[in-house]
Amino acid sequence: MNKTINQKAWYFVIPVFVLVAFNAAIPLMTVVNYSFQETFGNNVFAWEGTRWFKQILLSERFHAALGRQFAFTFIILLIQIPLGIGIALTMPKKGWGVPVCLILMSMPLLIPWNVVGAMWNIFALPDIGFLGHTLNSVGFDYNFTQQPGDAWFTTILMDVWHWTSLVVLLSYAGLNSIQPAYYQAAEIDGASRWATFRYIELPKMKKVLTLAILLRFMDSFMIYTEPFVLTGGGPGNTTAFLSIDLVKMALGQFDLGPAAAMSLIYFFIVLLVCWVFYNLMMKNEAQS
Amino acid sequence: MKKYKWLVPTLYIIFLMLPIYWLINMSFKTTTEIINTYSLWPQKFTLENYVKIFTDSTWYMGYVNSITYTVFNTVISVAAALPAAYAFSRYKFLGDKHLFFWLLTNRMAPPAVFALPFFQFYSSVNLFDTHIAVALSHCLFNIPLAVWILEGFMSAVPKELDETAYVDGYSFGRFFFKIFVPTIAAGIGITMFFCFMFSWVELLLAKTLTATAAKPIAATMTRTASTSGYELGLLAAAGTLTIIPGAIVIYFVKNYIAKGFAMGRV
Numbered sequence: 001m002n003k004t005i006n007q008k009a010w011y012f013v014i015p016v017f018v019l020v021a022f023n024a025a026i027p028l029m030t031v032v033n034y035s036f037q038e039t040f041g042n043n044v045f046a047w048e049g050t051r052w053f054k055q056i057l058l059s060e061r062f063h064a065a066l067g068r069q070f071a072f073t074f075i076i077l078l079i080q081i082p083l084g085i086g087i088a089l090t091m092p093k094k095g096w097g098v099p100v101c102l103i104l105m106s107m108p109l110l111i112p113w114n115v116v117g118a119m120w121n122i123f124a125l126p127d128i129g130f131l132g133h134t135l136n137s138v139g140f141d142y143n144f145t146q147q148p149g150d151a152w153f154t155t156i157l158m159d160v161w162h163w164t165s166l167v168v169l170l171s172y173a174g175l176n177s178i179q180p181a182y183y184q185a186a187e188i189d190g191a192s193r194w195a196t197f198r199y200i201e202l203p204k205m206k207k208v209l210t211l212a213i214l215l216r217f218m219d220s221f222m223i224y225t226e227p228f229v230l231t232g233g234g235p236g237n238t239t240a241f242l243s244i245d246l247v248k249m250a251l252g253q254f255d256l257g258p259a260a261a262m263s264l265i266y267f268f269i270v271l272l273v274c275w276v277f278y279n280l281m282m283k284n285e286a287q288s
Numbered sequence: 289m290k291k292y293k294w295l296v297p298t299l300y301i302i303f304l305m306l307p308i309y310w311l312i313n314m315s316f317k318t319t320t321e322i323i324n325t326y327s328l329w330p331q332k333f334t335l336e337n338y339v340k341i342f343t344d345s346t347w348y349m350g351y352v353n354s355i356t357y358t359v360f361n362t363v364i365s366v367a368a369a370l371p372a373a374y375a376f377s378r379y380k381f382l383g384d385k386h387l388f389f390w391l392l393t394n395r396m397a398p399p400a401v402f403a404l405p406f407f408q409f410y411s412s413v414n415l416f417d418t419h420i421a422v423a424l425s426h427c428l429f430n431i432p433l434a435v436w437i438l439e440g441f442m443s444a445v446p447k448e449l450d451e452t453a454y455v456d457g458y459s460f461g462r463f464f465f466k467i468f469v470p471t472i473a474a475g476i477g478i479t480m481f482f483c484f485m486f487s488w489v490e491l492l493l494a495k496t497l498t499a500t501a502a503k504p505i506a507a508t509m510t511r512t513a514s515t516s517g518y519e520l521g522l523l524a525a526a527g528t529l530t531i532i533p534g535a536i537v538i539y540f541v542k543n544y545i546a547k548g549f550a551m552g553r554v
Binding site for chain 2: 003004005006007008009010012013015016017019020022023024026027028030031086087090091092097099101102103104105106107108109110111112113114115118119120122123127128129130131133161164165168218221222224225242243244246247250251256259263264266267270271274275278
Protein backbone atom coordinates (compact mmCIF):
# COMPACT_ATOMS: atom_id res chain seq x y z
CA MET A 1 0.00 0.00 0.00
CA ASN A 2 1.34 3.45 -0.79
CA LYS A 3 1.24 5.42 2.42
CA THR A 4 0.78 9.15 2.76
CA ILE A 5 3.42 11.13 4.56
CA ASN A 6 1.81 12.59 7.65
CA GLN A 7 3.83 13.66 10.67
CA LYS A 8 0.66 14.06 12.72
CA ALA A 9 0.45 10.26 12.78
CA TRP A 10 2.79 10.55 15.75
CA TYR A 11 -0.20 11.59 17.86
CA PHE A 12 -1.71 8.15 17.23
CA VAL A 13 1.46 6.46 18.35
CA ILE A 14 1.94 8.47 21.54
CA PRO A 15 -0.10 6.21 23.89
CA VAL A 16 1.82 3.14 22.79
CA PHE A 17 5.09 5.01 22.90
CA VAL A 18 4.49 6.27 26.44
CA LEU A 19 3.30 2.91 27.78
CA VAL A 20 6.17 0.95 26.31
CA ALA A 21 8.78 3.57 27.17
CA PHE A 22 7.46 3.62 30.74
CA ASN A 23 7.90 -0.15 30.85
CA ALA A 24 11.00 -0.63 28.79
CA ALA A 25 13.16 2.47 28.81
CA ILE A 26 13.09 3.21 32.53
CA PRO A 27 13.84 -0.35 33.71
CA LEU A 28 16.40 -0.77 30.96
CA MET A 29 18.18 2.38 32.15
CA THR A 30 18.20 0.94 35.66
CA VAL A 31 19.89 -2.16 34.30
CA VAL A 32 22.43 -0.09 32.38
CA ASN A 33 23.02 1.94 35.52
CA TYR A 34 23.76 -1.13 37.62
CA SER A 35 25.94 -2.68 34.97
CA PHE A 36 28.57 0.03 35.30
CA GLN A 37 28.53 0.43 39.06
CA GLU A 38 29.07 -1.32 42.34
CA THR A 39 26.30 -0.88 44.88
CA PHE A 40 26.68 -0.99 48.63
CA GLY A 41 22.99 -0.63 49.39
CA ASN A 42 21.36 2.62 50.59
CA ASN A 43 21.72 4.02 47.10
CA VAL A 44 25.51 4.31 47.38
CA PHE A 45 27.15 3.61 44.05
CA ALA A 46 30.72 3.47 42.83
CA TRP A 47 31.73 3.62 39.19
CA GLU A 48 33.10 0.32 37.93
CA GLY A 49 33.41 0.93 34.21
CA THR A 50 33.33 -2.21 32.13
CA ARG A 51 34.51 -4.49 34.91
CA TRP A 52 31.27 -6.47 35.17
CA PHE A 53 31.08 -6.94 31.43
CA LYS A 54 34.60 -8.32 31.34
CA GLN A 55 33.89 -10.52 34.32
CA ILE A 56 30.76 -12.00 32.72
CA LEU A 57 32.23 -12.40 29.26
CA LEU A 58 35.19 -14.25 30.71
CA SER A 59 33.31 -16.31 33.27
CA GLU A 60 32.96 -20.02 32.69
CA ARG A 61 29.57 -20.00 34.33
CA PHE A 62 28.22 -17.66 31.64
CA HIS A 63 29.84 -19.64 28.82
CA ALA A 64 28.29 -22.84 30.14
CA ALA A 65 24.82 -21.29 30.47
CA LEU A 66 25.07 -19.77 27.00
CA GLY A 67 26.20 -23.09 25.56
CA ARG A 68 23.29 -24.91 27.18
CA GLN A 69 20.92 -22.24 25.94
CA PHE A 70 22.08 -22.51 22.32
CA ALA A 71 22.01 -26.30 22.45
CA PHE A 72 18.47 -26.28 23.83
CA THR A 73 17.16 -23.75 21.31
CA PHE A 74 18.85 -25.56 18.43
CA ILE A 75 17.42 -28.95 19.41
CA ILE A 76 13.86 -27.75 19.90
CA LEU A 77 13.90 -25.87 16.58
CA LEU A 78 15.22 -28.97 14.86
CA ILE A 79 12.35 -31.03 16.26
CA GLN A 80 9.46 -28.57 16.33
CA ILE A 81 9.71 -27.05 12.86
CA PRO A 82 9.70 -30.31 10.79
CA LEU A 83 7.22 -31.95 13.18
CA GLY A 84 4.92 -28.93 13.01
CA ILE A 85 5.00 -28.88 9.21
CA GLY A 86 4.36 -32.62 9.07
CA ILE A 87 1.34 -32.41 11.34
CA ALA A 88 -0.06 -29.40 9.47
CA LEU A 89 0.22 -31.31 6.18
CA THR A 90 -1.81 -34.21 7.52
CA MET A 91 -4.47 -32.15 9.27
CA PRO A 92 -7.99 -32.30 7.80
CA LYS A 93 -8.86 -29.36 5.54
CA LYS A 94 -12.62 -29.37 6.09
CA GLY A 95 -15.35 -31.02 8.13
CA TRP A 96 -15.76 -31.56 11.85
CA GLY A 97 -12.10 -32.48 12.24
CA VAL A 98 -10.94 -28.90 11.74
CA PRO A 99 -12.37 -27.26 14.89
CA VAL A 100 -11.58 -30.37 16.95
CA CYS A 101 -7.93 -30.29 15.86
CA LEU A 102 -7.63 -26.52 16.31
CA ILE A 103 -9.14 -26.49 19.79
CA LEU A 104 -7.28 -29.51 21.14
CA MET A 105 -3.98 -28.48 19.61
CA SER A 106 -4.21 -24.93 21.01
CA MET A 107 -4.74 -26.21 24.55
CA PRO A 108 -1.07 -26.38 25.60
CA LEU A 109 -0.53 -22.79 24.46
CA LEU A 110 -3.01 -21.44 27.01
CA ILE A 111 -1.81 -23.17 30.12
CA PRO A 112 0.18 -20.96 32.52
CA TRP A 113 3.84 -21.77 32.18
CA ASN A 114 4.42 -22.88 35.73
CA VAL A 115 1.41 -25.20 35.47
CA VAL A 116 3.08 -26.69 32.39
CA GLY A 117 6.19 -27.27 34.49
CA ALA A 118 4.23 -28.70 37.41
CA MET A 119 2.13 -30.88 35.10
CA TRP A 120 5.21 -32.36 33.47
CA ASN A 121 6.83 -32.80 36.83
CA ILE A 122 4.05 -35.08 38.10
CA PHE A 123 3.73 -36.68 34.66
CA ALA A 124 7.41 -37.62 34.57
CA LEU A 125 8.06 -38.57 38.19
CA PRO A 126 9.67 -42.03 38.06
CA ASP A 127 7.45 -43.64 40.70
CA ILE A 128 4.03 -42.01 40.37
CA GLY A 129 4.08 -40.27 36.97
CA PHE A 130 2.71 -41.90 33.84
CA LEU A 131 5.78 -41.19 31.72
CA GLY A 132 8.35 -42.08 34.36
CA HIS A 133 6.49 -45.18 35.48
CA THR A 134 5.99 -46.43 31.92
CA LEU A 135 9.62 -45.85 30.92
CA ASN A 136 10.88 -47.60 34.03
CA SER A 137 8.54 -50.56 33.66
CA VAL A 138 9.72 -51.20 30.08
CA GLY A 139 13.30 -51.34 31.29
CA PHE A 140 14.75 -47.82 31.03
CA ASP A 141 16.52 -46.50 34.08
CA TYR A 142 14.76 -43.16 33.99
CA ASN A 143 14.93 -40.48 36.67
CA PHE A 144 14.89 -36.87 35.55
CA THR A 145 15.64 -35.45 38.97
CA GLN A 146 18.98 -37.24 39.16
CA GLN A 147 20.30 -37.98 35.70
CA PRO A 148 21.25 -35.00 33.49
CA GLY A 149 20.45 -36.89 30.28
CA ASP A 150 16.94 -37.67 31.48
CA ALA A 151 16.47 -34.09 32.66
CA TRP A 152 17.35 -32.82 29.17
CA PHE A 153 15.12 -35.40 27.53
CA THR A 154 12.19 -34.37 29.73
CA THR A 155 12.76 -30.62 29.28
CA ILE A 156 12.91 -31.00 25.50
CA LEU A 157 9.88 -33.28 25.39
CA MET A 158 7.99 -30.75 27.52
CA ASP A 159 8.88 -27.91 25.18
CA VAL A 160 7.89 -29.98 22.14
CA TRP A 161 4.59 -30.68 23.87
CA HIS A 162 4.13 -27.04 24.79
CA TRP A 163 5.04 -25.21 21.58
CA THR A 164 4.85 -27.51 18.53
CA SER A 165 1.20 -26.48 18.17
CA LEU A 166 2.25 -22.92 17.42
CA VAL A 167 4.28 -24.14 14.44
CA VAL A 168 1.37 -26.39 13.41
CA LEU A 169 -1.15 -23.54 13.49
CA LEU A 170 1.13 -21.20 11.57
CA SER A 171 1.96 -23.80 8.91
CA TYR A 172 -1.68 -24.82 8.64
CA ALA A 173 -2.69 -21.22 8.01
CA GLY A 174 0.05 -20.93 5.37
CA LEU A 175 -1.15 -24.11 3.64
CA ASN A 176 -4.75 -22.92 3.68
CA SER A 177 -3.83 -19.83 1.72
CA ILE A 178 -2.78 -21.95 -1.29
CA GLN A 179 -5.35 -21.84 -4.12
CA PRO A 180 -6.68 -25.27 -5.22
CA ALA A 181 -5.61 -24.40 -8.80
CA TYR A 182 -1.95 -24.90 -7.83
CA TYR A 183 -2.65 -28.46 -6.72
CA GLN A 184 -4.64 -29.19 -9.88
CA ALA A 185 -1.79 -27.92 -12.03
CA ALA A 186 0.65 -30.10 -10.11
CA GLU A 187 -1.58 -33.12 -10.60
CA ILE A 188 -1.85 -32.53 -14.34
CA ASP A 189 1.94 -32.27 -14.55
CA GLY A 190 2.18 -35.57 -12.69
CA ALA A 191 4.20 -34.03 -9.87
CA SER A 192 5.23 -36.37 -7.07
CA ARG A 193 4.13 -35.72 -3.47
CA TRP A 194 7.62 -34.48 -2.65
CA ALA A 195 7.74 -32.16 -5.67
CA THR A 196 4.36 -30.68 -4.71
CA PHE A 197 5.67 -30.04 -1.23
CA ARG A 198 9.02 -28.70 -2.34
CA TYR A 199 7.85 -26.39 -5.13
CA ILE A 200 4.33 -25.39 -4.13
CA GLU A 201 3.72 -25.81 -0.42
CA LEU A 202 7.09 -24.89 1.02
CA PRO A 203 7.49 -21.58 -0.88
CA LYS A 204 3.96 -20.59 0.16
CA MET A 205 4.79 -21.34 3.77
CA LYS A 206 8.04 -19.40 3.69
CA LYS A 207 6.59 -16.33 5.34
CA VAL A 208 4.80 -18.08 8.19
CA LEU A 209 7.74 -20.42 8.72
CA THR A 210 10.18 -17.53 9.10
CA LEU A 211 7.82 -16.14 11.68
CA ALA A 212 7.53 -19.52 13.40
CA ILE A 213 11.30 -19.85 13.62
CA LEU A 214 11.63 -16.28 14.88
CA LEU A 215 8.98 -16.77 17.58
CA ARG A 216 10.32 -20.13 18.64
CA PHE A 217 13.85 -18.78 18.76
CA MET A 218 12.86 -15.79 20.89
CA ASP A 219 10.67 -17.67 23.31
CA SER A 220 12.94 -20.66 23.75
CA PHE A 221 15.87 -18.32 24.30
CA MET A 222 13.97 -16.61 27.11
CA ILE A 223 12.61 -19.82 28.64
CA TYR A 224 12.46 -19.62 32.41
CA THR A 225 9.37 -20.79 34.22
CA GLU A 226 8.83 -24.24 32.74
CA PRO A 227 12.30 -25.71 33.33
CA PHE A 228 12.51 -23.85 36.64
CA VAL A 229 9.42 -25.64 37.91
CA LEU A 230 10.27 -28.96 36.26
CA THR A 231 13.92 -29.37 37.19
CA GLY A 232 14.88 -26.18 39.04
CA GLY A 233 17.86 -25.99 36.69
CA GLY A 234 19.14 -29.30 38.02
CA PRO A 235 20.43 -31.83 38.56
CA GLY A 236 23.35 -29.59 39.46
CA ASN A 237 23.34 -26.87 36.86
CA THR A 238 22.74 -29.09 33.87
CA THR A 239 19.43 -27.52 32.81
CA ALA A 240 20.10 -23.98 34.09
CA PHE A 241 19.46 -21.95 30.94
CA LEU A 242 20.35 -18.27 30.65
CA SER A 243 17.24 -16.85 32.34
CA ILE A 244 17.42 -19.31 35.21
CA ASP A 245 21.06 -18.49 35.77
CA LEU A 246 20.33 -14.76 35.55
CA VAL A 247 17.50 -14.80 38.07
CA LYS A 248 19.65 -16.87 40.40
CA MET A 249 22.37 -14.24 40.18
CA ALA A 250 20.11 -11.19 40.45
CA LEU A 251 17.45 -12.19 42.97
CA GLY A 252 19.16 -15.13 44.65
CA GLN A 253 22.66 -13.83 45.24
CA PHE A 254 21.83 -10.14 44.70
CA ASP A 255 24.96 -9.66 42.58
CA LEU A 256 23.37 -6.70 40.86
CA GLY A 257 26.35 -5.46 38.86
CA PRO A 258 27.27 -8.74 37.15
CA ALA A 259 23.60 -9.65 36.76
CA ALA A 260 22.90 -6.36 35.00
CA ALA A 261 25.90 -6.78 32.72
CA MET A 262 24.73 -10.31 31.94
CA SER A 263 21.21 -9.01 31.22
CA LEU A 264 22.53 -6.56 28.67
CA ILE A 265 24.75 -9.12 26.94
CA TYR A 266 21.83 -11.56 26.92
CA PHE A 267 19.42 -9.00 25.50
CA PHE A 268 21.98 -7.98 22.90
CA ILE A 269 22.35 -11.57 21.62
CA VAL A 270 18.56 -11.99 21.28
CA LEU A 271 18.33 -8.63 19.56
CA LEU A 272 21.06 -9.44 17.09
CA VAL A 273 19.52 -12.72 15.97
CA CYS A 274 16.05 -11.21 15.79
CA TRP A 275 17.27 -8.26 13.77
CA VAL A 276 18.60 -10.64 11.13
CA PHE A 277 15.28 -12.51 11.08
CA TYR A 278 13.26 -9.31 11.02
CA ASN A 279 15.10 -8.07 7.96
CA LEU A 280 14.62 -11.42 6.24
CA MET A 281 10.93 -11.26 7.01
CA MET A 282 10.52 -7.70 5.78
CA LYS A 283 12.32 -8.64 2.59
CA ASN A 284 9.90 -11.55 2.10
CA GLU A 285 6.98 -9.24 2.69
CA ALA A 286 8.27 -6.68 0.21
CA GLN A 287 8.58 -9.41 -2.42
CA SER A 288 5.07 -10.76 -2.05
CA MET B 289 -0.86 -43.97 2.45
CA LYS B 290 -3.60 -41.36 2.14
CA LYS B 291 -5.93 -43.63 4.10
CA TYR B 292 -3.77 -43.45 7.20
CA LYS B 293 -3.20 -39.70 7.07
CA TRP B 294 -5.53 -39.07 10.02
CA LEU B 295 -3.19 -41.11 12.22
CA VAL B 296 -0.60 -38.32 12.52
CA PRO B 297 -2.84 -35.61 13.99
CA THR B 298 -4.60 -38.22 16.12
CA LEU B 299 -1.36 -39.49 17.64
CA TYR B 300 -0.21 -35.91 18.19
CA ILE B 301 -3.42 -35.02 19.98
CA ILE B 302 -3.13 -38.12 22.16
CA PHE B 303 0.41 -37.04 23.06
CA LEU B 304 -0.92 -33.56 23.94
CA MET B 305 -3.75 -34.90 26.05
CA LEU B 306 -1.76 -37.42 28.10
CA PRO B 307 -0.12 -34.97 30.55
CA ILE B 308 -3.38 -33.04 30.83
CA TYR B 309 -5.26 -36.24 31.60
CA TRP B 310 -2.65 -37.13 34.19
CA LEU B 311 -3.10 -33.77 35.88
CA ILE B 312 -6.89 -34.14 35.95
CA ASN B 313 -6.54 -37.72 37.17
CA MET B 314 -4.35 -36.55 40.07
CA SER B 315 -6.74 -33.75 40.95
CA PHE B 316 -9.42 -36.29 41.89
CA LYS B 317 -7.11 -38.27 44.15
CA THR B 318 -6.06 -37.59 47.72
CA THR B 319 -2.40 -36.74 48.22
CA THR B 320 -1.91 -39.99 50.18
CA GLU B 321 -3.29 -41.99 47.28
CA ILE B 322 -1.06 -40.16 44.78
CA ILE B 323 2.07 -40.88 46.78
CA ASN B 324 1.31 -44.46 47.72
CA THR B 325 -0.35 -46.00 44.69
CA TYR B 326 0.18 -45.76 40.96
CA SER B 327 -3.09 -45.99 39.07
CA LEU B 328 -4.40 -44.80 35.73
CA TRP B 329 -7.62 -43.50 37.29
CA PRO B 330 -8.63 -42.47 40.83
CA GLN B 331 -9.27 -45.47 43.08
CA LYS B 332 -11.08 -43.40 45.70
CA PHE B 333 -12.64 -40.57 43.74
CA THR B 334 -12.61 -37.33 45.77
CA LEU B 335 -13.65 -33.72 45.25
CA GLU B 336 -11.85 -32.64 48.40
CA ASN B 337 -9.13 -30.75 46.51
CA TYR B 338 -11.64 -28.66 44.59
CA VAL B 339 -13.73 -27.99 47.69
CA LYS B 340 -10.60 -26.69 49.42
CA ILE B 341 -9.86 -24.29 46.55
CA PHE B 342 -13.39 -22.92 46.31
CA THR B 343 -13.76 -22.40 50.05
CA ASP B 344 -10.35 -20.96 50.90
CA SER B 345 -10.16 -17.31 49.86
CA THR B 346 -6.34 -17.34 49.48
CA TRP B 347 -6.92 -19.93 46.77
CA TYR B 348 -9.89 -18.63 44.85
CA MET B 349 -8.75 -15.02 45.13
CA GLY B 350 -5.71 -16.11 43.13
CA TYR B 351 -8.02 -16.80 40.20
CA VAL B 352 -9.83 -13.51 40.65
CA ASN B 353 -6.49 -11.67 40.71
CA SER B 354 -5.17 -13.43 37.62
CA ILE B 355 -8.33 -12.78 35.64
CA THR B 356 -8.49 -9.15 36.80
CA TYR B 357 -5.01 -8.16 35.64
CA THR B 358 -5.33 -10.20 32.46
CA VAL B 359 -8.52 -8.36 31.52
CA PHE B 360 -7.00 -4.97 32.45
CA ASN B 361 -4.00 -5.75 30.32
CA THR B 362 -6.05 -6.89 27.32
CA VAL B 363 -8.14 -3.71 27.41
CA ILE B 364 -5.16 -1.37 27.82
CA SER B 365 -3.10 -3.13 25.15
CA VAL B 366 -5.81 -3.16 22.51
CA ALA B 367 -7.00 0.39 23.25
CA ALA B 368 -3.50 1.80 22.93
CA ALA B 369 -2.55 -0.35 19.96
CA LEU B 370 -5.58 0.52 17.81
CA PRO B 371 -4.61 4.11 16.88
CA ALA B 372 -0.92 3.22 16.68
CA ALA B 373 -1.54 0.31 14.33
CA TYR B 374 -3.72 2.59 12.21
CA ALA B 375 -0.90 5.13 11.98
CA PHE B 376 1.62 2.44 11.01
CA SER B 377 -0.67 0.95 8.38
CA ARG B 378 -1.76 4.24 6.76
CA TYR B 379 0.95 6.86 7.17
CA LYS B 380 4.62 7.43 6.71
CA PHE B 381 6.14 9.55 9.44
CA LEU B 382 9.51 10.43 10.87
CA GLY B 383 11.12 7.37 12.42
CA ASP B 384 8.21 5.03 11.75
CA LYS B 385 10.31 2.02 10.77
CA HIS B 386 12.69 2.42 13.69
CA LEU B 387 9.81 2.85 16.08
CA PHE B 388 8.18 -0.31 14.77
CA PHE B 389 11.34 -2.33 15.26
CA TRP B 390 11.92 -0.80 18.67
CA LEU B 391 8.43 -1.92 19.69
CA LEU B 392 9.19 -5.43 18.53
CA THR B 393 12.47 -5.54 20.43
CA ASN B 394 10.41 -5.32 23.59
CA ARG B 395 8.61 -8.49 22.63
CA MET B 396 12.08 -10.00 22.39
CA ALA B 397 13.27 -8.78 25.78
CA PRO B 398 13.67 -11.65 28.23
CA PRO B 399 11.34 -10.95 31.19
CA ALA B 400 14.10 -12.18 33.49
CA VAL B 401 16.11 -9.11 32.47
CA PHE B 402 13.33 -6.81 33.63
CA ALA B 403 12.21 -8.59 36.78
CA LEU B 404 14.40 -6.74 39.25
CA PRO B 405 14.17 -3.23 37.75
CA PHE B 406 10.41 -3.64 37.48
CA PHE B 407 10.23 -4.55 41.13
CA GLN B 408 12.18 -1.45 42.13
CA PHE B 409 10.41 0.83 39.69
CA TYR B 410 6.87 -0.18 40.59
CA SER B 411 7.71 -0.08 44.29
CA SER B 412 9.02 3.46 43.93
CA VAL B 413 5.79 4.68 42.31
CA ASN B 414 3.71 2.88 44.98
CA LEU B 415 2.08 0.48 42.57
CA PHE B 416 3.67 -2.66 43.98
CA ASP B 417 1.18 -5.47 44.65
CA THR B 418 -1.66 -3.95 42.61
CA HIS B 419 -3.46 -5.44 39.63
CA ILE B 420 -2.67 -2.42 37.52
CA ALA B 421 1.09 -2.89 38.06
CA VAL B 422 0.98 -6.39 36.60
CA ALA B 423 -1.33 -5.25 33.80
CA LEU B 424 1.04 -2.40 32.91
CA SER B 425 4.14 -4.57 33.08
CA HIS B 426 2.58 -7.10 30.71
CA CYS B 427 2.12 -4.25 28.23
CA LEU B 428 5.85 -4.62 27.66
CA PHE B 429 5.29 -7.62 25.41
CA ASN B 430 1.55 -7.39 24.67
CA ILE B 431 1.47 -3.90 23.15
CA PRO B 432 4.13 -4.71 20.53
CA LEU B 433 2.27 -7.91 19.75
CA ALA B 434 -1.08 -6.11 19.50
CA VAL B 435 0.34 -3.42 17.22
CA TRP B 436 1.97 -6.09 15.08
CA ILE B 437 -1.21 -8.17 14.62
CA LEU B 438 -3.56 -5.21 14.19
CA GLU B 439 -1.25 -3.57 11.66
CA GLY B 440 -1.43 -6.77 9.60
CA PHE B 441 -5.24 -6.72 9.62
CA MET B 442 -5.49 -3.00 8.94
CA SER B 443 -3.09 -3.13 6.00
CA ALA B 444 -5.38 -5.70 4.42
CA VAL B 445 -8.21 -3.12 4.35
CA PRO B 446 -7.92 -1.01 1.18
CA LYS B 447 -7.28 2.66 1.72
CA GLU B 448 -10.20 3.53 -0.55
CA LEU B 449 -12.48 2.72 2.37
CA ASP B 450 -11.04 5.63 4.34
CA GLU B 451 -11.11 7.98 1.39
CA THR B 452 -14.70 7.18 0.44
CA ALA B 453 -15.81 7.81 4.01
CA TYR B 454 -14.13 11.22 4.11
CA VAL B 455 -15.73 12.14 0.78
CA ASP B 456 -19.07 11.15 2.29
CA GLY B 457 -18.43 13.68 5.01
CA TYR B 458 -17.48 11.40 7.89
CA SER B 459 -15.23 12.94 10.54
CA PHE B 460 -12.20 10.87 11.48
CA GLY B 461 -13.66 9.77 14.80
CA ARG B 462 -16.97 8.70 13.31
CA PHE B 463 -15.24 6.89 10.47
CA PHE B 464 -12.87 5.09 12.82
CA PHE B 465 -15.47 3.80 15.24
CA LYS B 466 -18.48 3.37 12.95
CA ILE B 467 -16.79 1.91 9.88
CA PHE B 468 -13.18 0.97 10.43
CA VAL B 469 -13.41 -0.85 13.77
CA PRO B 470 -16.34 -3.06 12.65
CA THR B 471 -14.42 -3.89 9.46
CA ILE B 472 -11.48 -5.29 11.37
CA ALA B 473 -13.56 -6.80 14.21
CA ALA B 474 -12.10 -10.26 13.56
CA GLY B 475 -8.60 -8.86 13.86
CA ILE B 476 -9.45 -7.16 17.13
CA GLY B 477 -10.85 -10.45 18.40
CA ILE B 478 -7.65 -12.30 17.51
CA THR B 479 -5.55 -9.58 19.10
CA MET B 480 -7.53 -9.78 22.33
CA PHE B 481 -7.13 -13.54 22.30
CA PHE B 482 -3.36 -13.31 22.07
CA CYS B 483 -3.09 -10.54 24.65
CA PHE B 484 -5.23 -12.57 27.00
CA MET B 485 -3.19 -15.67 26.32
CA PHE B 486 0.24 -14.14 26.92
CA SER B 487 -0.86 -12.25 30.00
CA TRP B 488 -2.57 -15.32 31.43
CA VAL B 489 0.40 -17.65 31.02
CA GLU B 490 3.13 -15.26 32.20
CA LEU B 491 4.30 -15.78 35.73
CA LEU B 492 7.76 -14.34 36.33
CA LEU B 493 6.72 -10.66 36.22
CA ALA B 494 3.34 -11.27 37.80
CA LYS B 495 4.99 -13.01 40.72
CA THR B 496 7.75 -10.44 41.10
CA LEU B 497 5.31 -7.53 41.22
CA THR B 498 2.86 -8.94 43.74
CA ALA B 499 2.89 -10.04 47.36
CA THR B 500 -0.59 -10.77 48.68
CA ALA B 501 -3.30 -8.42 47.43
CA ALA B 502 -2.84 -9.13 43.73
CA LYS B 503 -1.10 -12.49 43.88
CA PRO B 504 -1.83 -14.60 40.76
CA ILE B 505 -3.11 -18.15 41.04
CA ALA B 506 0.04 -19.48 39.45
CA ALA B 507 2.07 -18.00 42.30
CA THR B 508 -0.37 -19.30 44.91
CA MET B 509 0.31 -22.75 43.54
CA THR B 510 3.97 -22.59 44.50
CA ARG B 511 2.77 -22.40 48.10
CA THR B 512 1.76 -26.06 48.13
CA ALA B 513 5.43 -26.93 48.07
CA SER B 514 6.25 -25.38 51.42
CA THR B 515 3.46 -26.59 53.70
CA SER B 516 3.87 -30.17 54.93
CA GLY B 517 5.67 -31.43 51.84
CA TYR B 518 3.97 -31.39 48.46
CA GLU B 519 0.19 -31.35 48.46
CA LEU B 520 0.07 -32.91 45.03
CA GLY B 521 -3.69 -33.38 44.87
CA LEU B 522 -4.31 -29.72 45.60
CA LEU B 523 -1.63 -28.65 43.16
CA ALA B 524 -3.19 -30.78 40.44
CA ALA B 525 -6.68 -29.42 41.10
CA ALA B 526 -5.44 -25.81 41.00
CA GLY B 527 -3.56 -26.56 37.79
CA THR B 528 -6.61 -28.14 36.20
CA LEU B 529 -8.65 -25.04 37.00
CA THR B 530 -6.11 -22.78 35.27
CA ILE B 531 -6.72 -24.65 32.02
CA ILE B 532 -10.42 -23.76 31.98
CA PRO B 533 -10.32 -20.00 31.16
CA GLY B 534 -7.97 -20.72 28.25
CA ALA B 535 -10.22 -23.49 26.97
CA ILE B 536 -13.25 -21.19 27.09
CA VAL B 537 -11.42 -18.46 25.19
CA ILE B 538 -10.22 -20.91 22.52
CA TYR B 539 -13.74 -22.20 22.03
CA PHE B 540 -15.01 -18.71 21.22
CA VAL B 541 -12.25 -17.79 18.77
CA LYS B 542 -11.80 -21.21 17.11
CA ASN B 543 -13.05 -19.98 13.74
CA TYR B 544 -10.75 -16.97 13.77
CA ILE B 545 -7.55 -18.68 14.89
CA ALA B 546 -6.62 -20.11 11.51
CA LYS B 547 -7.57 -16.86 9.83
CA GLY B 548 -5.55 -14.83 12.27
CA PHE B 549 -2.46 -16.93 11.73
CA ALA B 550 -2.98 -16.69 8.00
CA MET B 551 -2.23 -12.98 8.26
CA GLY B 552 1.24 -14.18 9.09
CA ARG B 553 1.38 -11.76 11.92
CA VAL B 554 1.04 -13.71 15.12
